[in-house]
Amino acid sequence: MKKYIFSVLMAAMAAFTFSSCEDVPEPYTQPTKPDAPSAGEPKGTGTAADPFNIAGIIKYIEDGGSADQEVYTKGKVVSVKAGSFDATYGSLKYYISDDGTTNNQFYVYNGYAGPNRTKFSGEDALKPGDEVVICGKAKNYSGTNEYDTGNYLVSLNGKPTSGSTTPDTPADGYINETFSKNFGSFTAKTIKGTAWVIDSYGYAKATGFDKDSQTTTPSESYIVSKAIDLSASKSATLEFSYILRYVTKNGVPVEGVKNQVLITDNYTGDPATTKWTDITGTMKEGTDWATWETYKHDLSDFKGKKNVVIALHYACAASSGTWEVKNLSVKEATGGTPDTPSKPDTPATKDGITIDGTTVTLSNAAATTTGASVELDLNAAGLVNQAAVETVKFSDGSTVTFDANGQENGPKFYTNTKGVRVYANNKLIFKGIKKIKQIVMTCDSYNGTNYVGNATATIEFSGTTATYTNLFTETTGGGVQLRVKTIKIVYSE
16 A cells, blocks of 8 residues: 555656646747837927827826926827716726827826816717827826826817817916926926936026036936917017026136027927027026026017927036026017116115125114124024024124024024024014114125025114014025124114
8 A cells, every 4th residue: 555655656746747847948948028019209299289199298208207297199099998987077097099009008097078177978988099189297107107187188089179279378478487396388308418407496407517426417408398379479578587607617618518598480399400599699607596697588580480489408518507597488578679687796685785795784774873883703602503593692782683583494503604594584683782873794605605695685773673584585495595604783873
């Protein structure tokens, strides 16, 4: 019996061994996974006038296109996802491709039949082969390229959907982008190196210089606007605020650095191959990171033209400049031909405040005589590093109170800058032993920026009290800090 059982076991092991070996092919016989079908050539700019094809929308996502910007795509319905229709919301989940086949499908998640959440009538509202133009926000979600919820049909089989019209000029202009959070109606197109980015302070920024490594990457990048229709324009104007630095050295332009404003009415979808008109003119190189210049250009040469596209083009080679841009608009001009004004080196300030380099002077126009003075060195006032500061006394008993003024960031002392940092909308309240004629503050300067507070700051004098507010009026960003190191109070006799 034992011999029989042993024989059976041996036979079973032999069978297992041979069958296992047969299931494992030799290395040279392992099947090769077929290549995925080509998505084809990316086409389109993602505008209403020039929608993406499927390859175009995929490339837009893969190139880091904004997930907060609505873009347009043209394709054909492949299929509607079974059970995706909800009568309450009237949305559908479906797939599109260039030719209506399952090759290179693109997923449309919870799409609507038209603008303003127009409802589909049911799952049969879309049929395979239907030609659609879709507008919405596109992204990669967990590995799937898709239109996000809230997208909608602009046209179905060549006919505009209910509520869809050719876009009119918006009430606030053809283009109105702050660049505070994203590129909006602009698309970043990078030829090489470092791309345009949205800086954490709330503006678009282009530079090949890396602060951490102190190295420069040769770069070329564009931000390209949506197409705008100037066929009914009389005198449109392009305007934006900018800071431009390190584009010259000893008065000579840095080799390889470009900061161009470009325009065309024949955009190819590739900024490198598009024939542009250069409308840059003269832009002023700045000396600090606080003073914003204004660029203006009359677009009358392009009135009557459709599909006008604007681009900001940045490039650098071995050395890099830095270009910062915010509040870009294209609007109908209200007056004559605009020019390109330059701001003064010293920022304009409110009455009673003057700035000279790193010195901020607060003057009381009602005080006509000059008396004694007292000075305070904040680095020698016994303050704690990175700690909040409240009231500090002068040697004569006068005080200065640092007030957060309800802001999240309140004044703090830093040993590395040897003074107190006063943030946007913080207050300094001075209480003198006599009527104050003048207050002189010396401030910190770092990496080319004079931290002298905002140009919109205010000063109010009342008897022996003076109140300085580092007023900041923008909706985004943090403005310019006042990094005050020493304070001198001059009394009125």
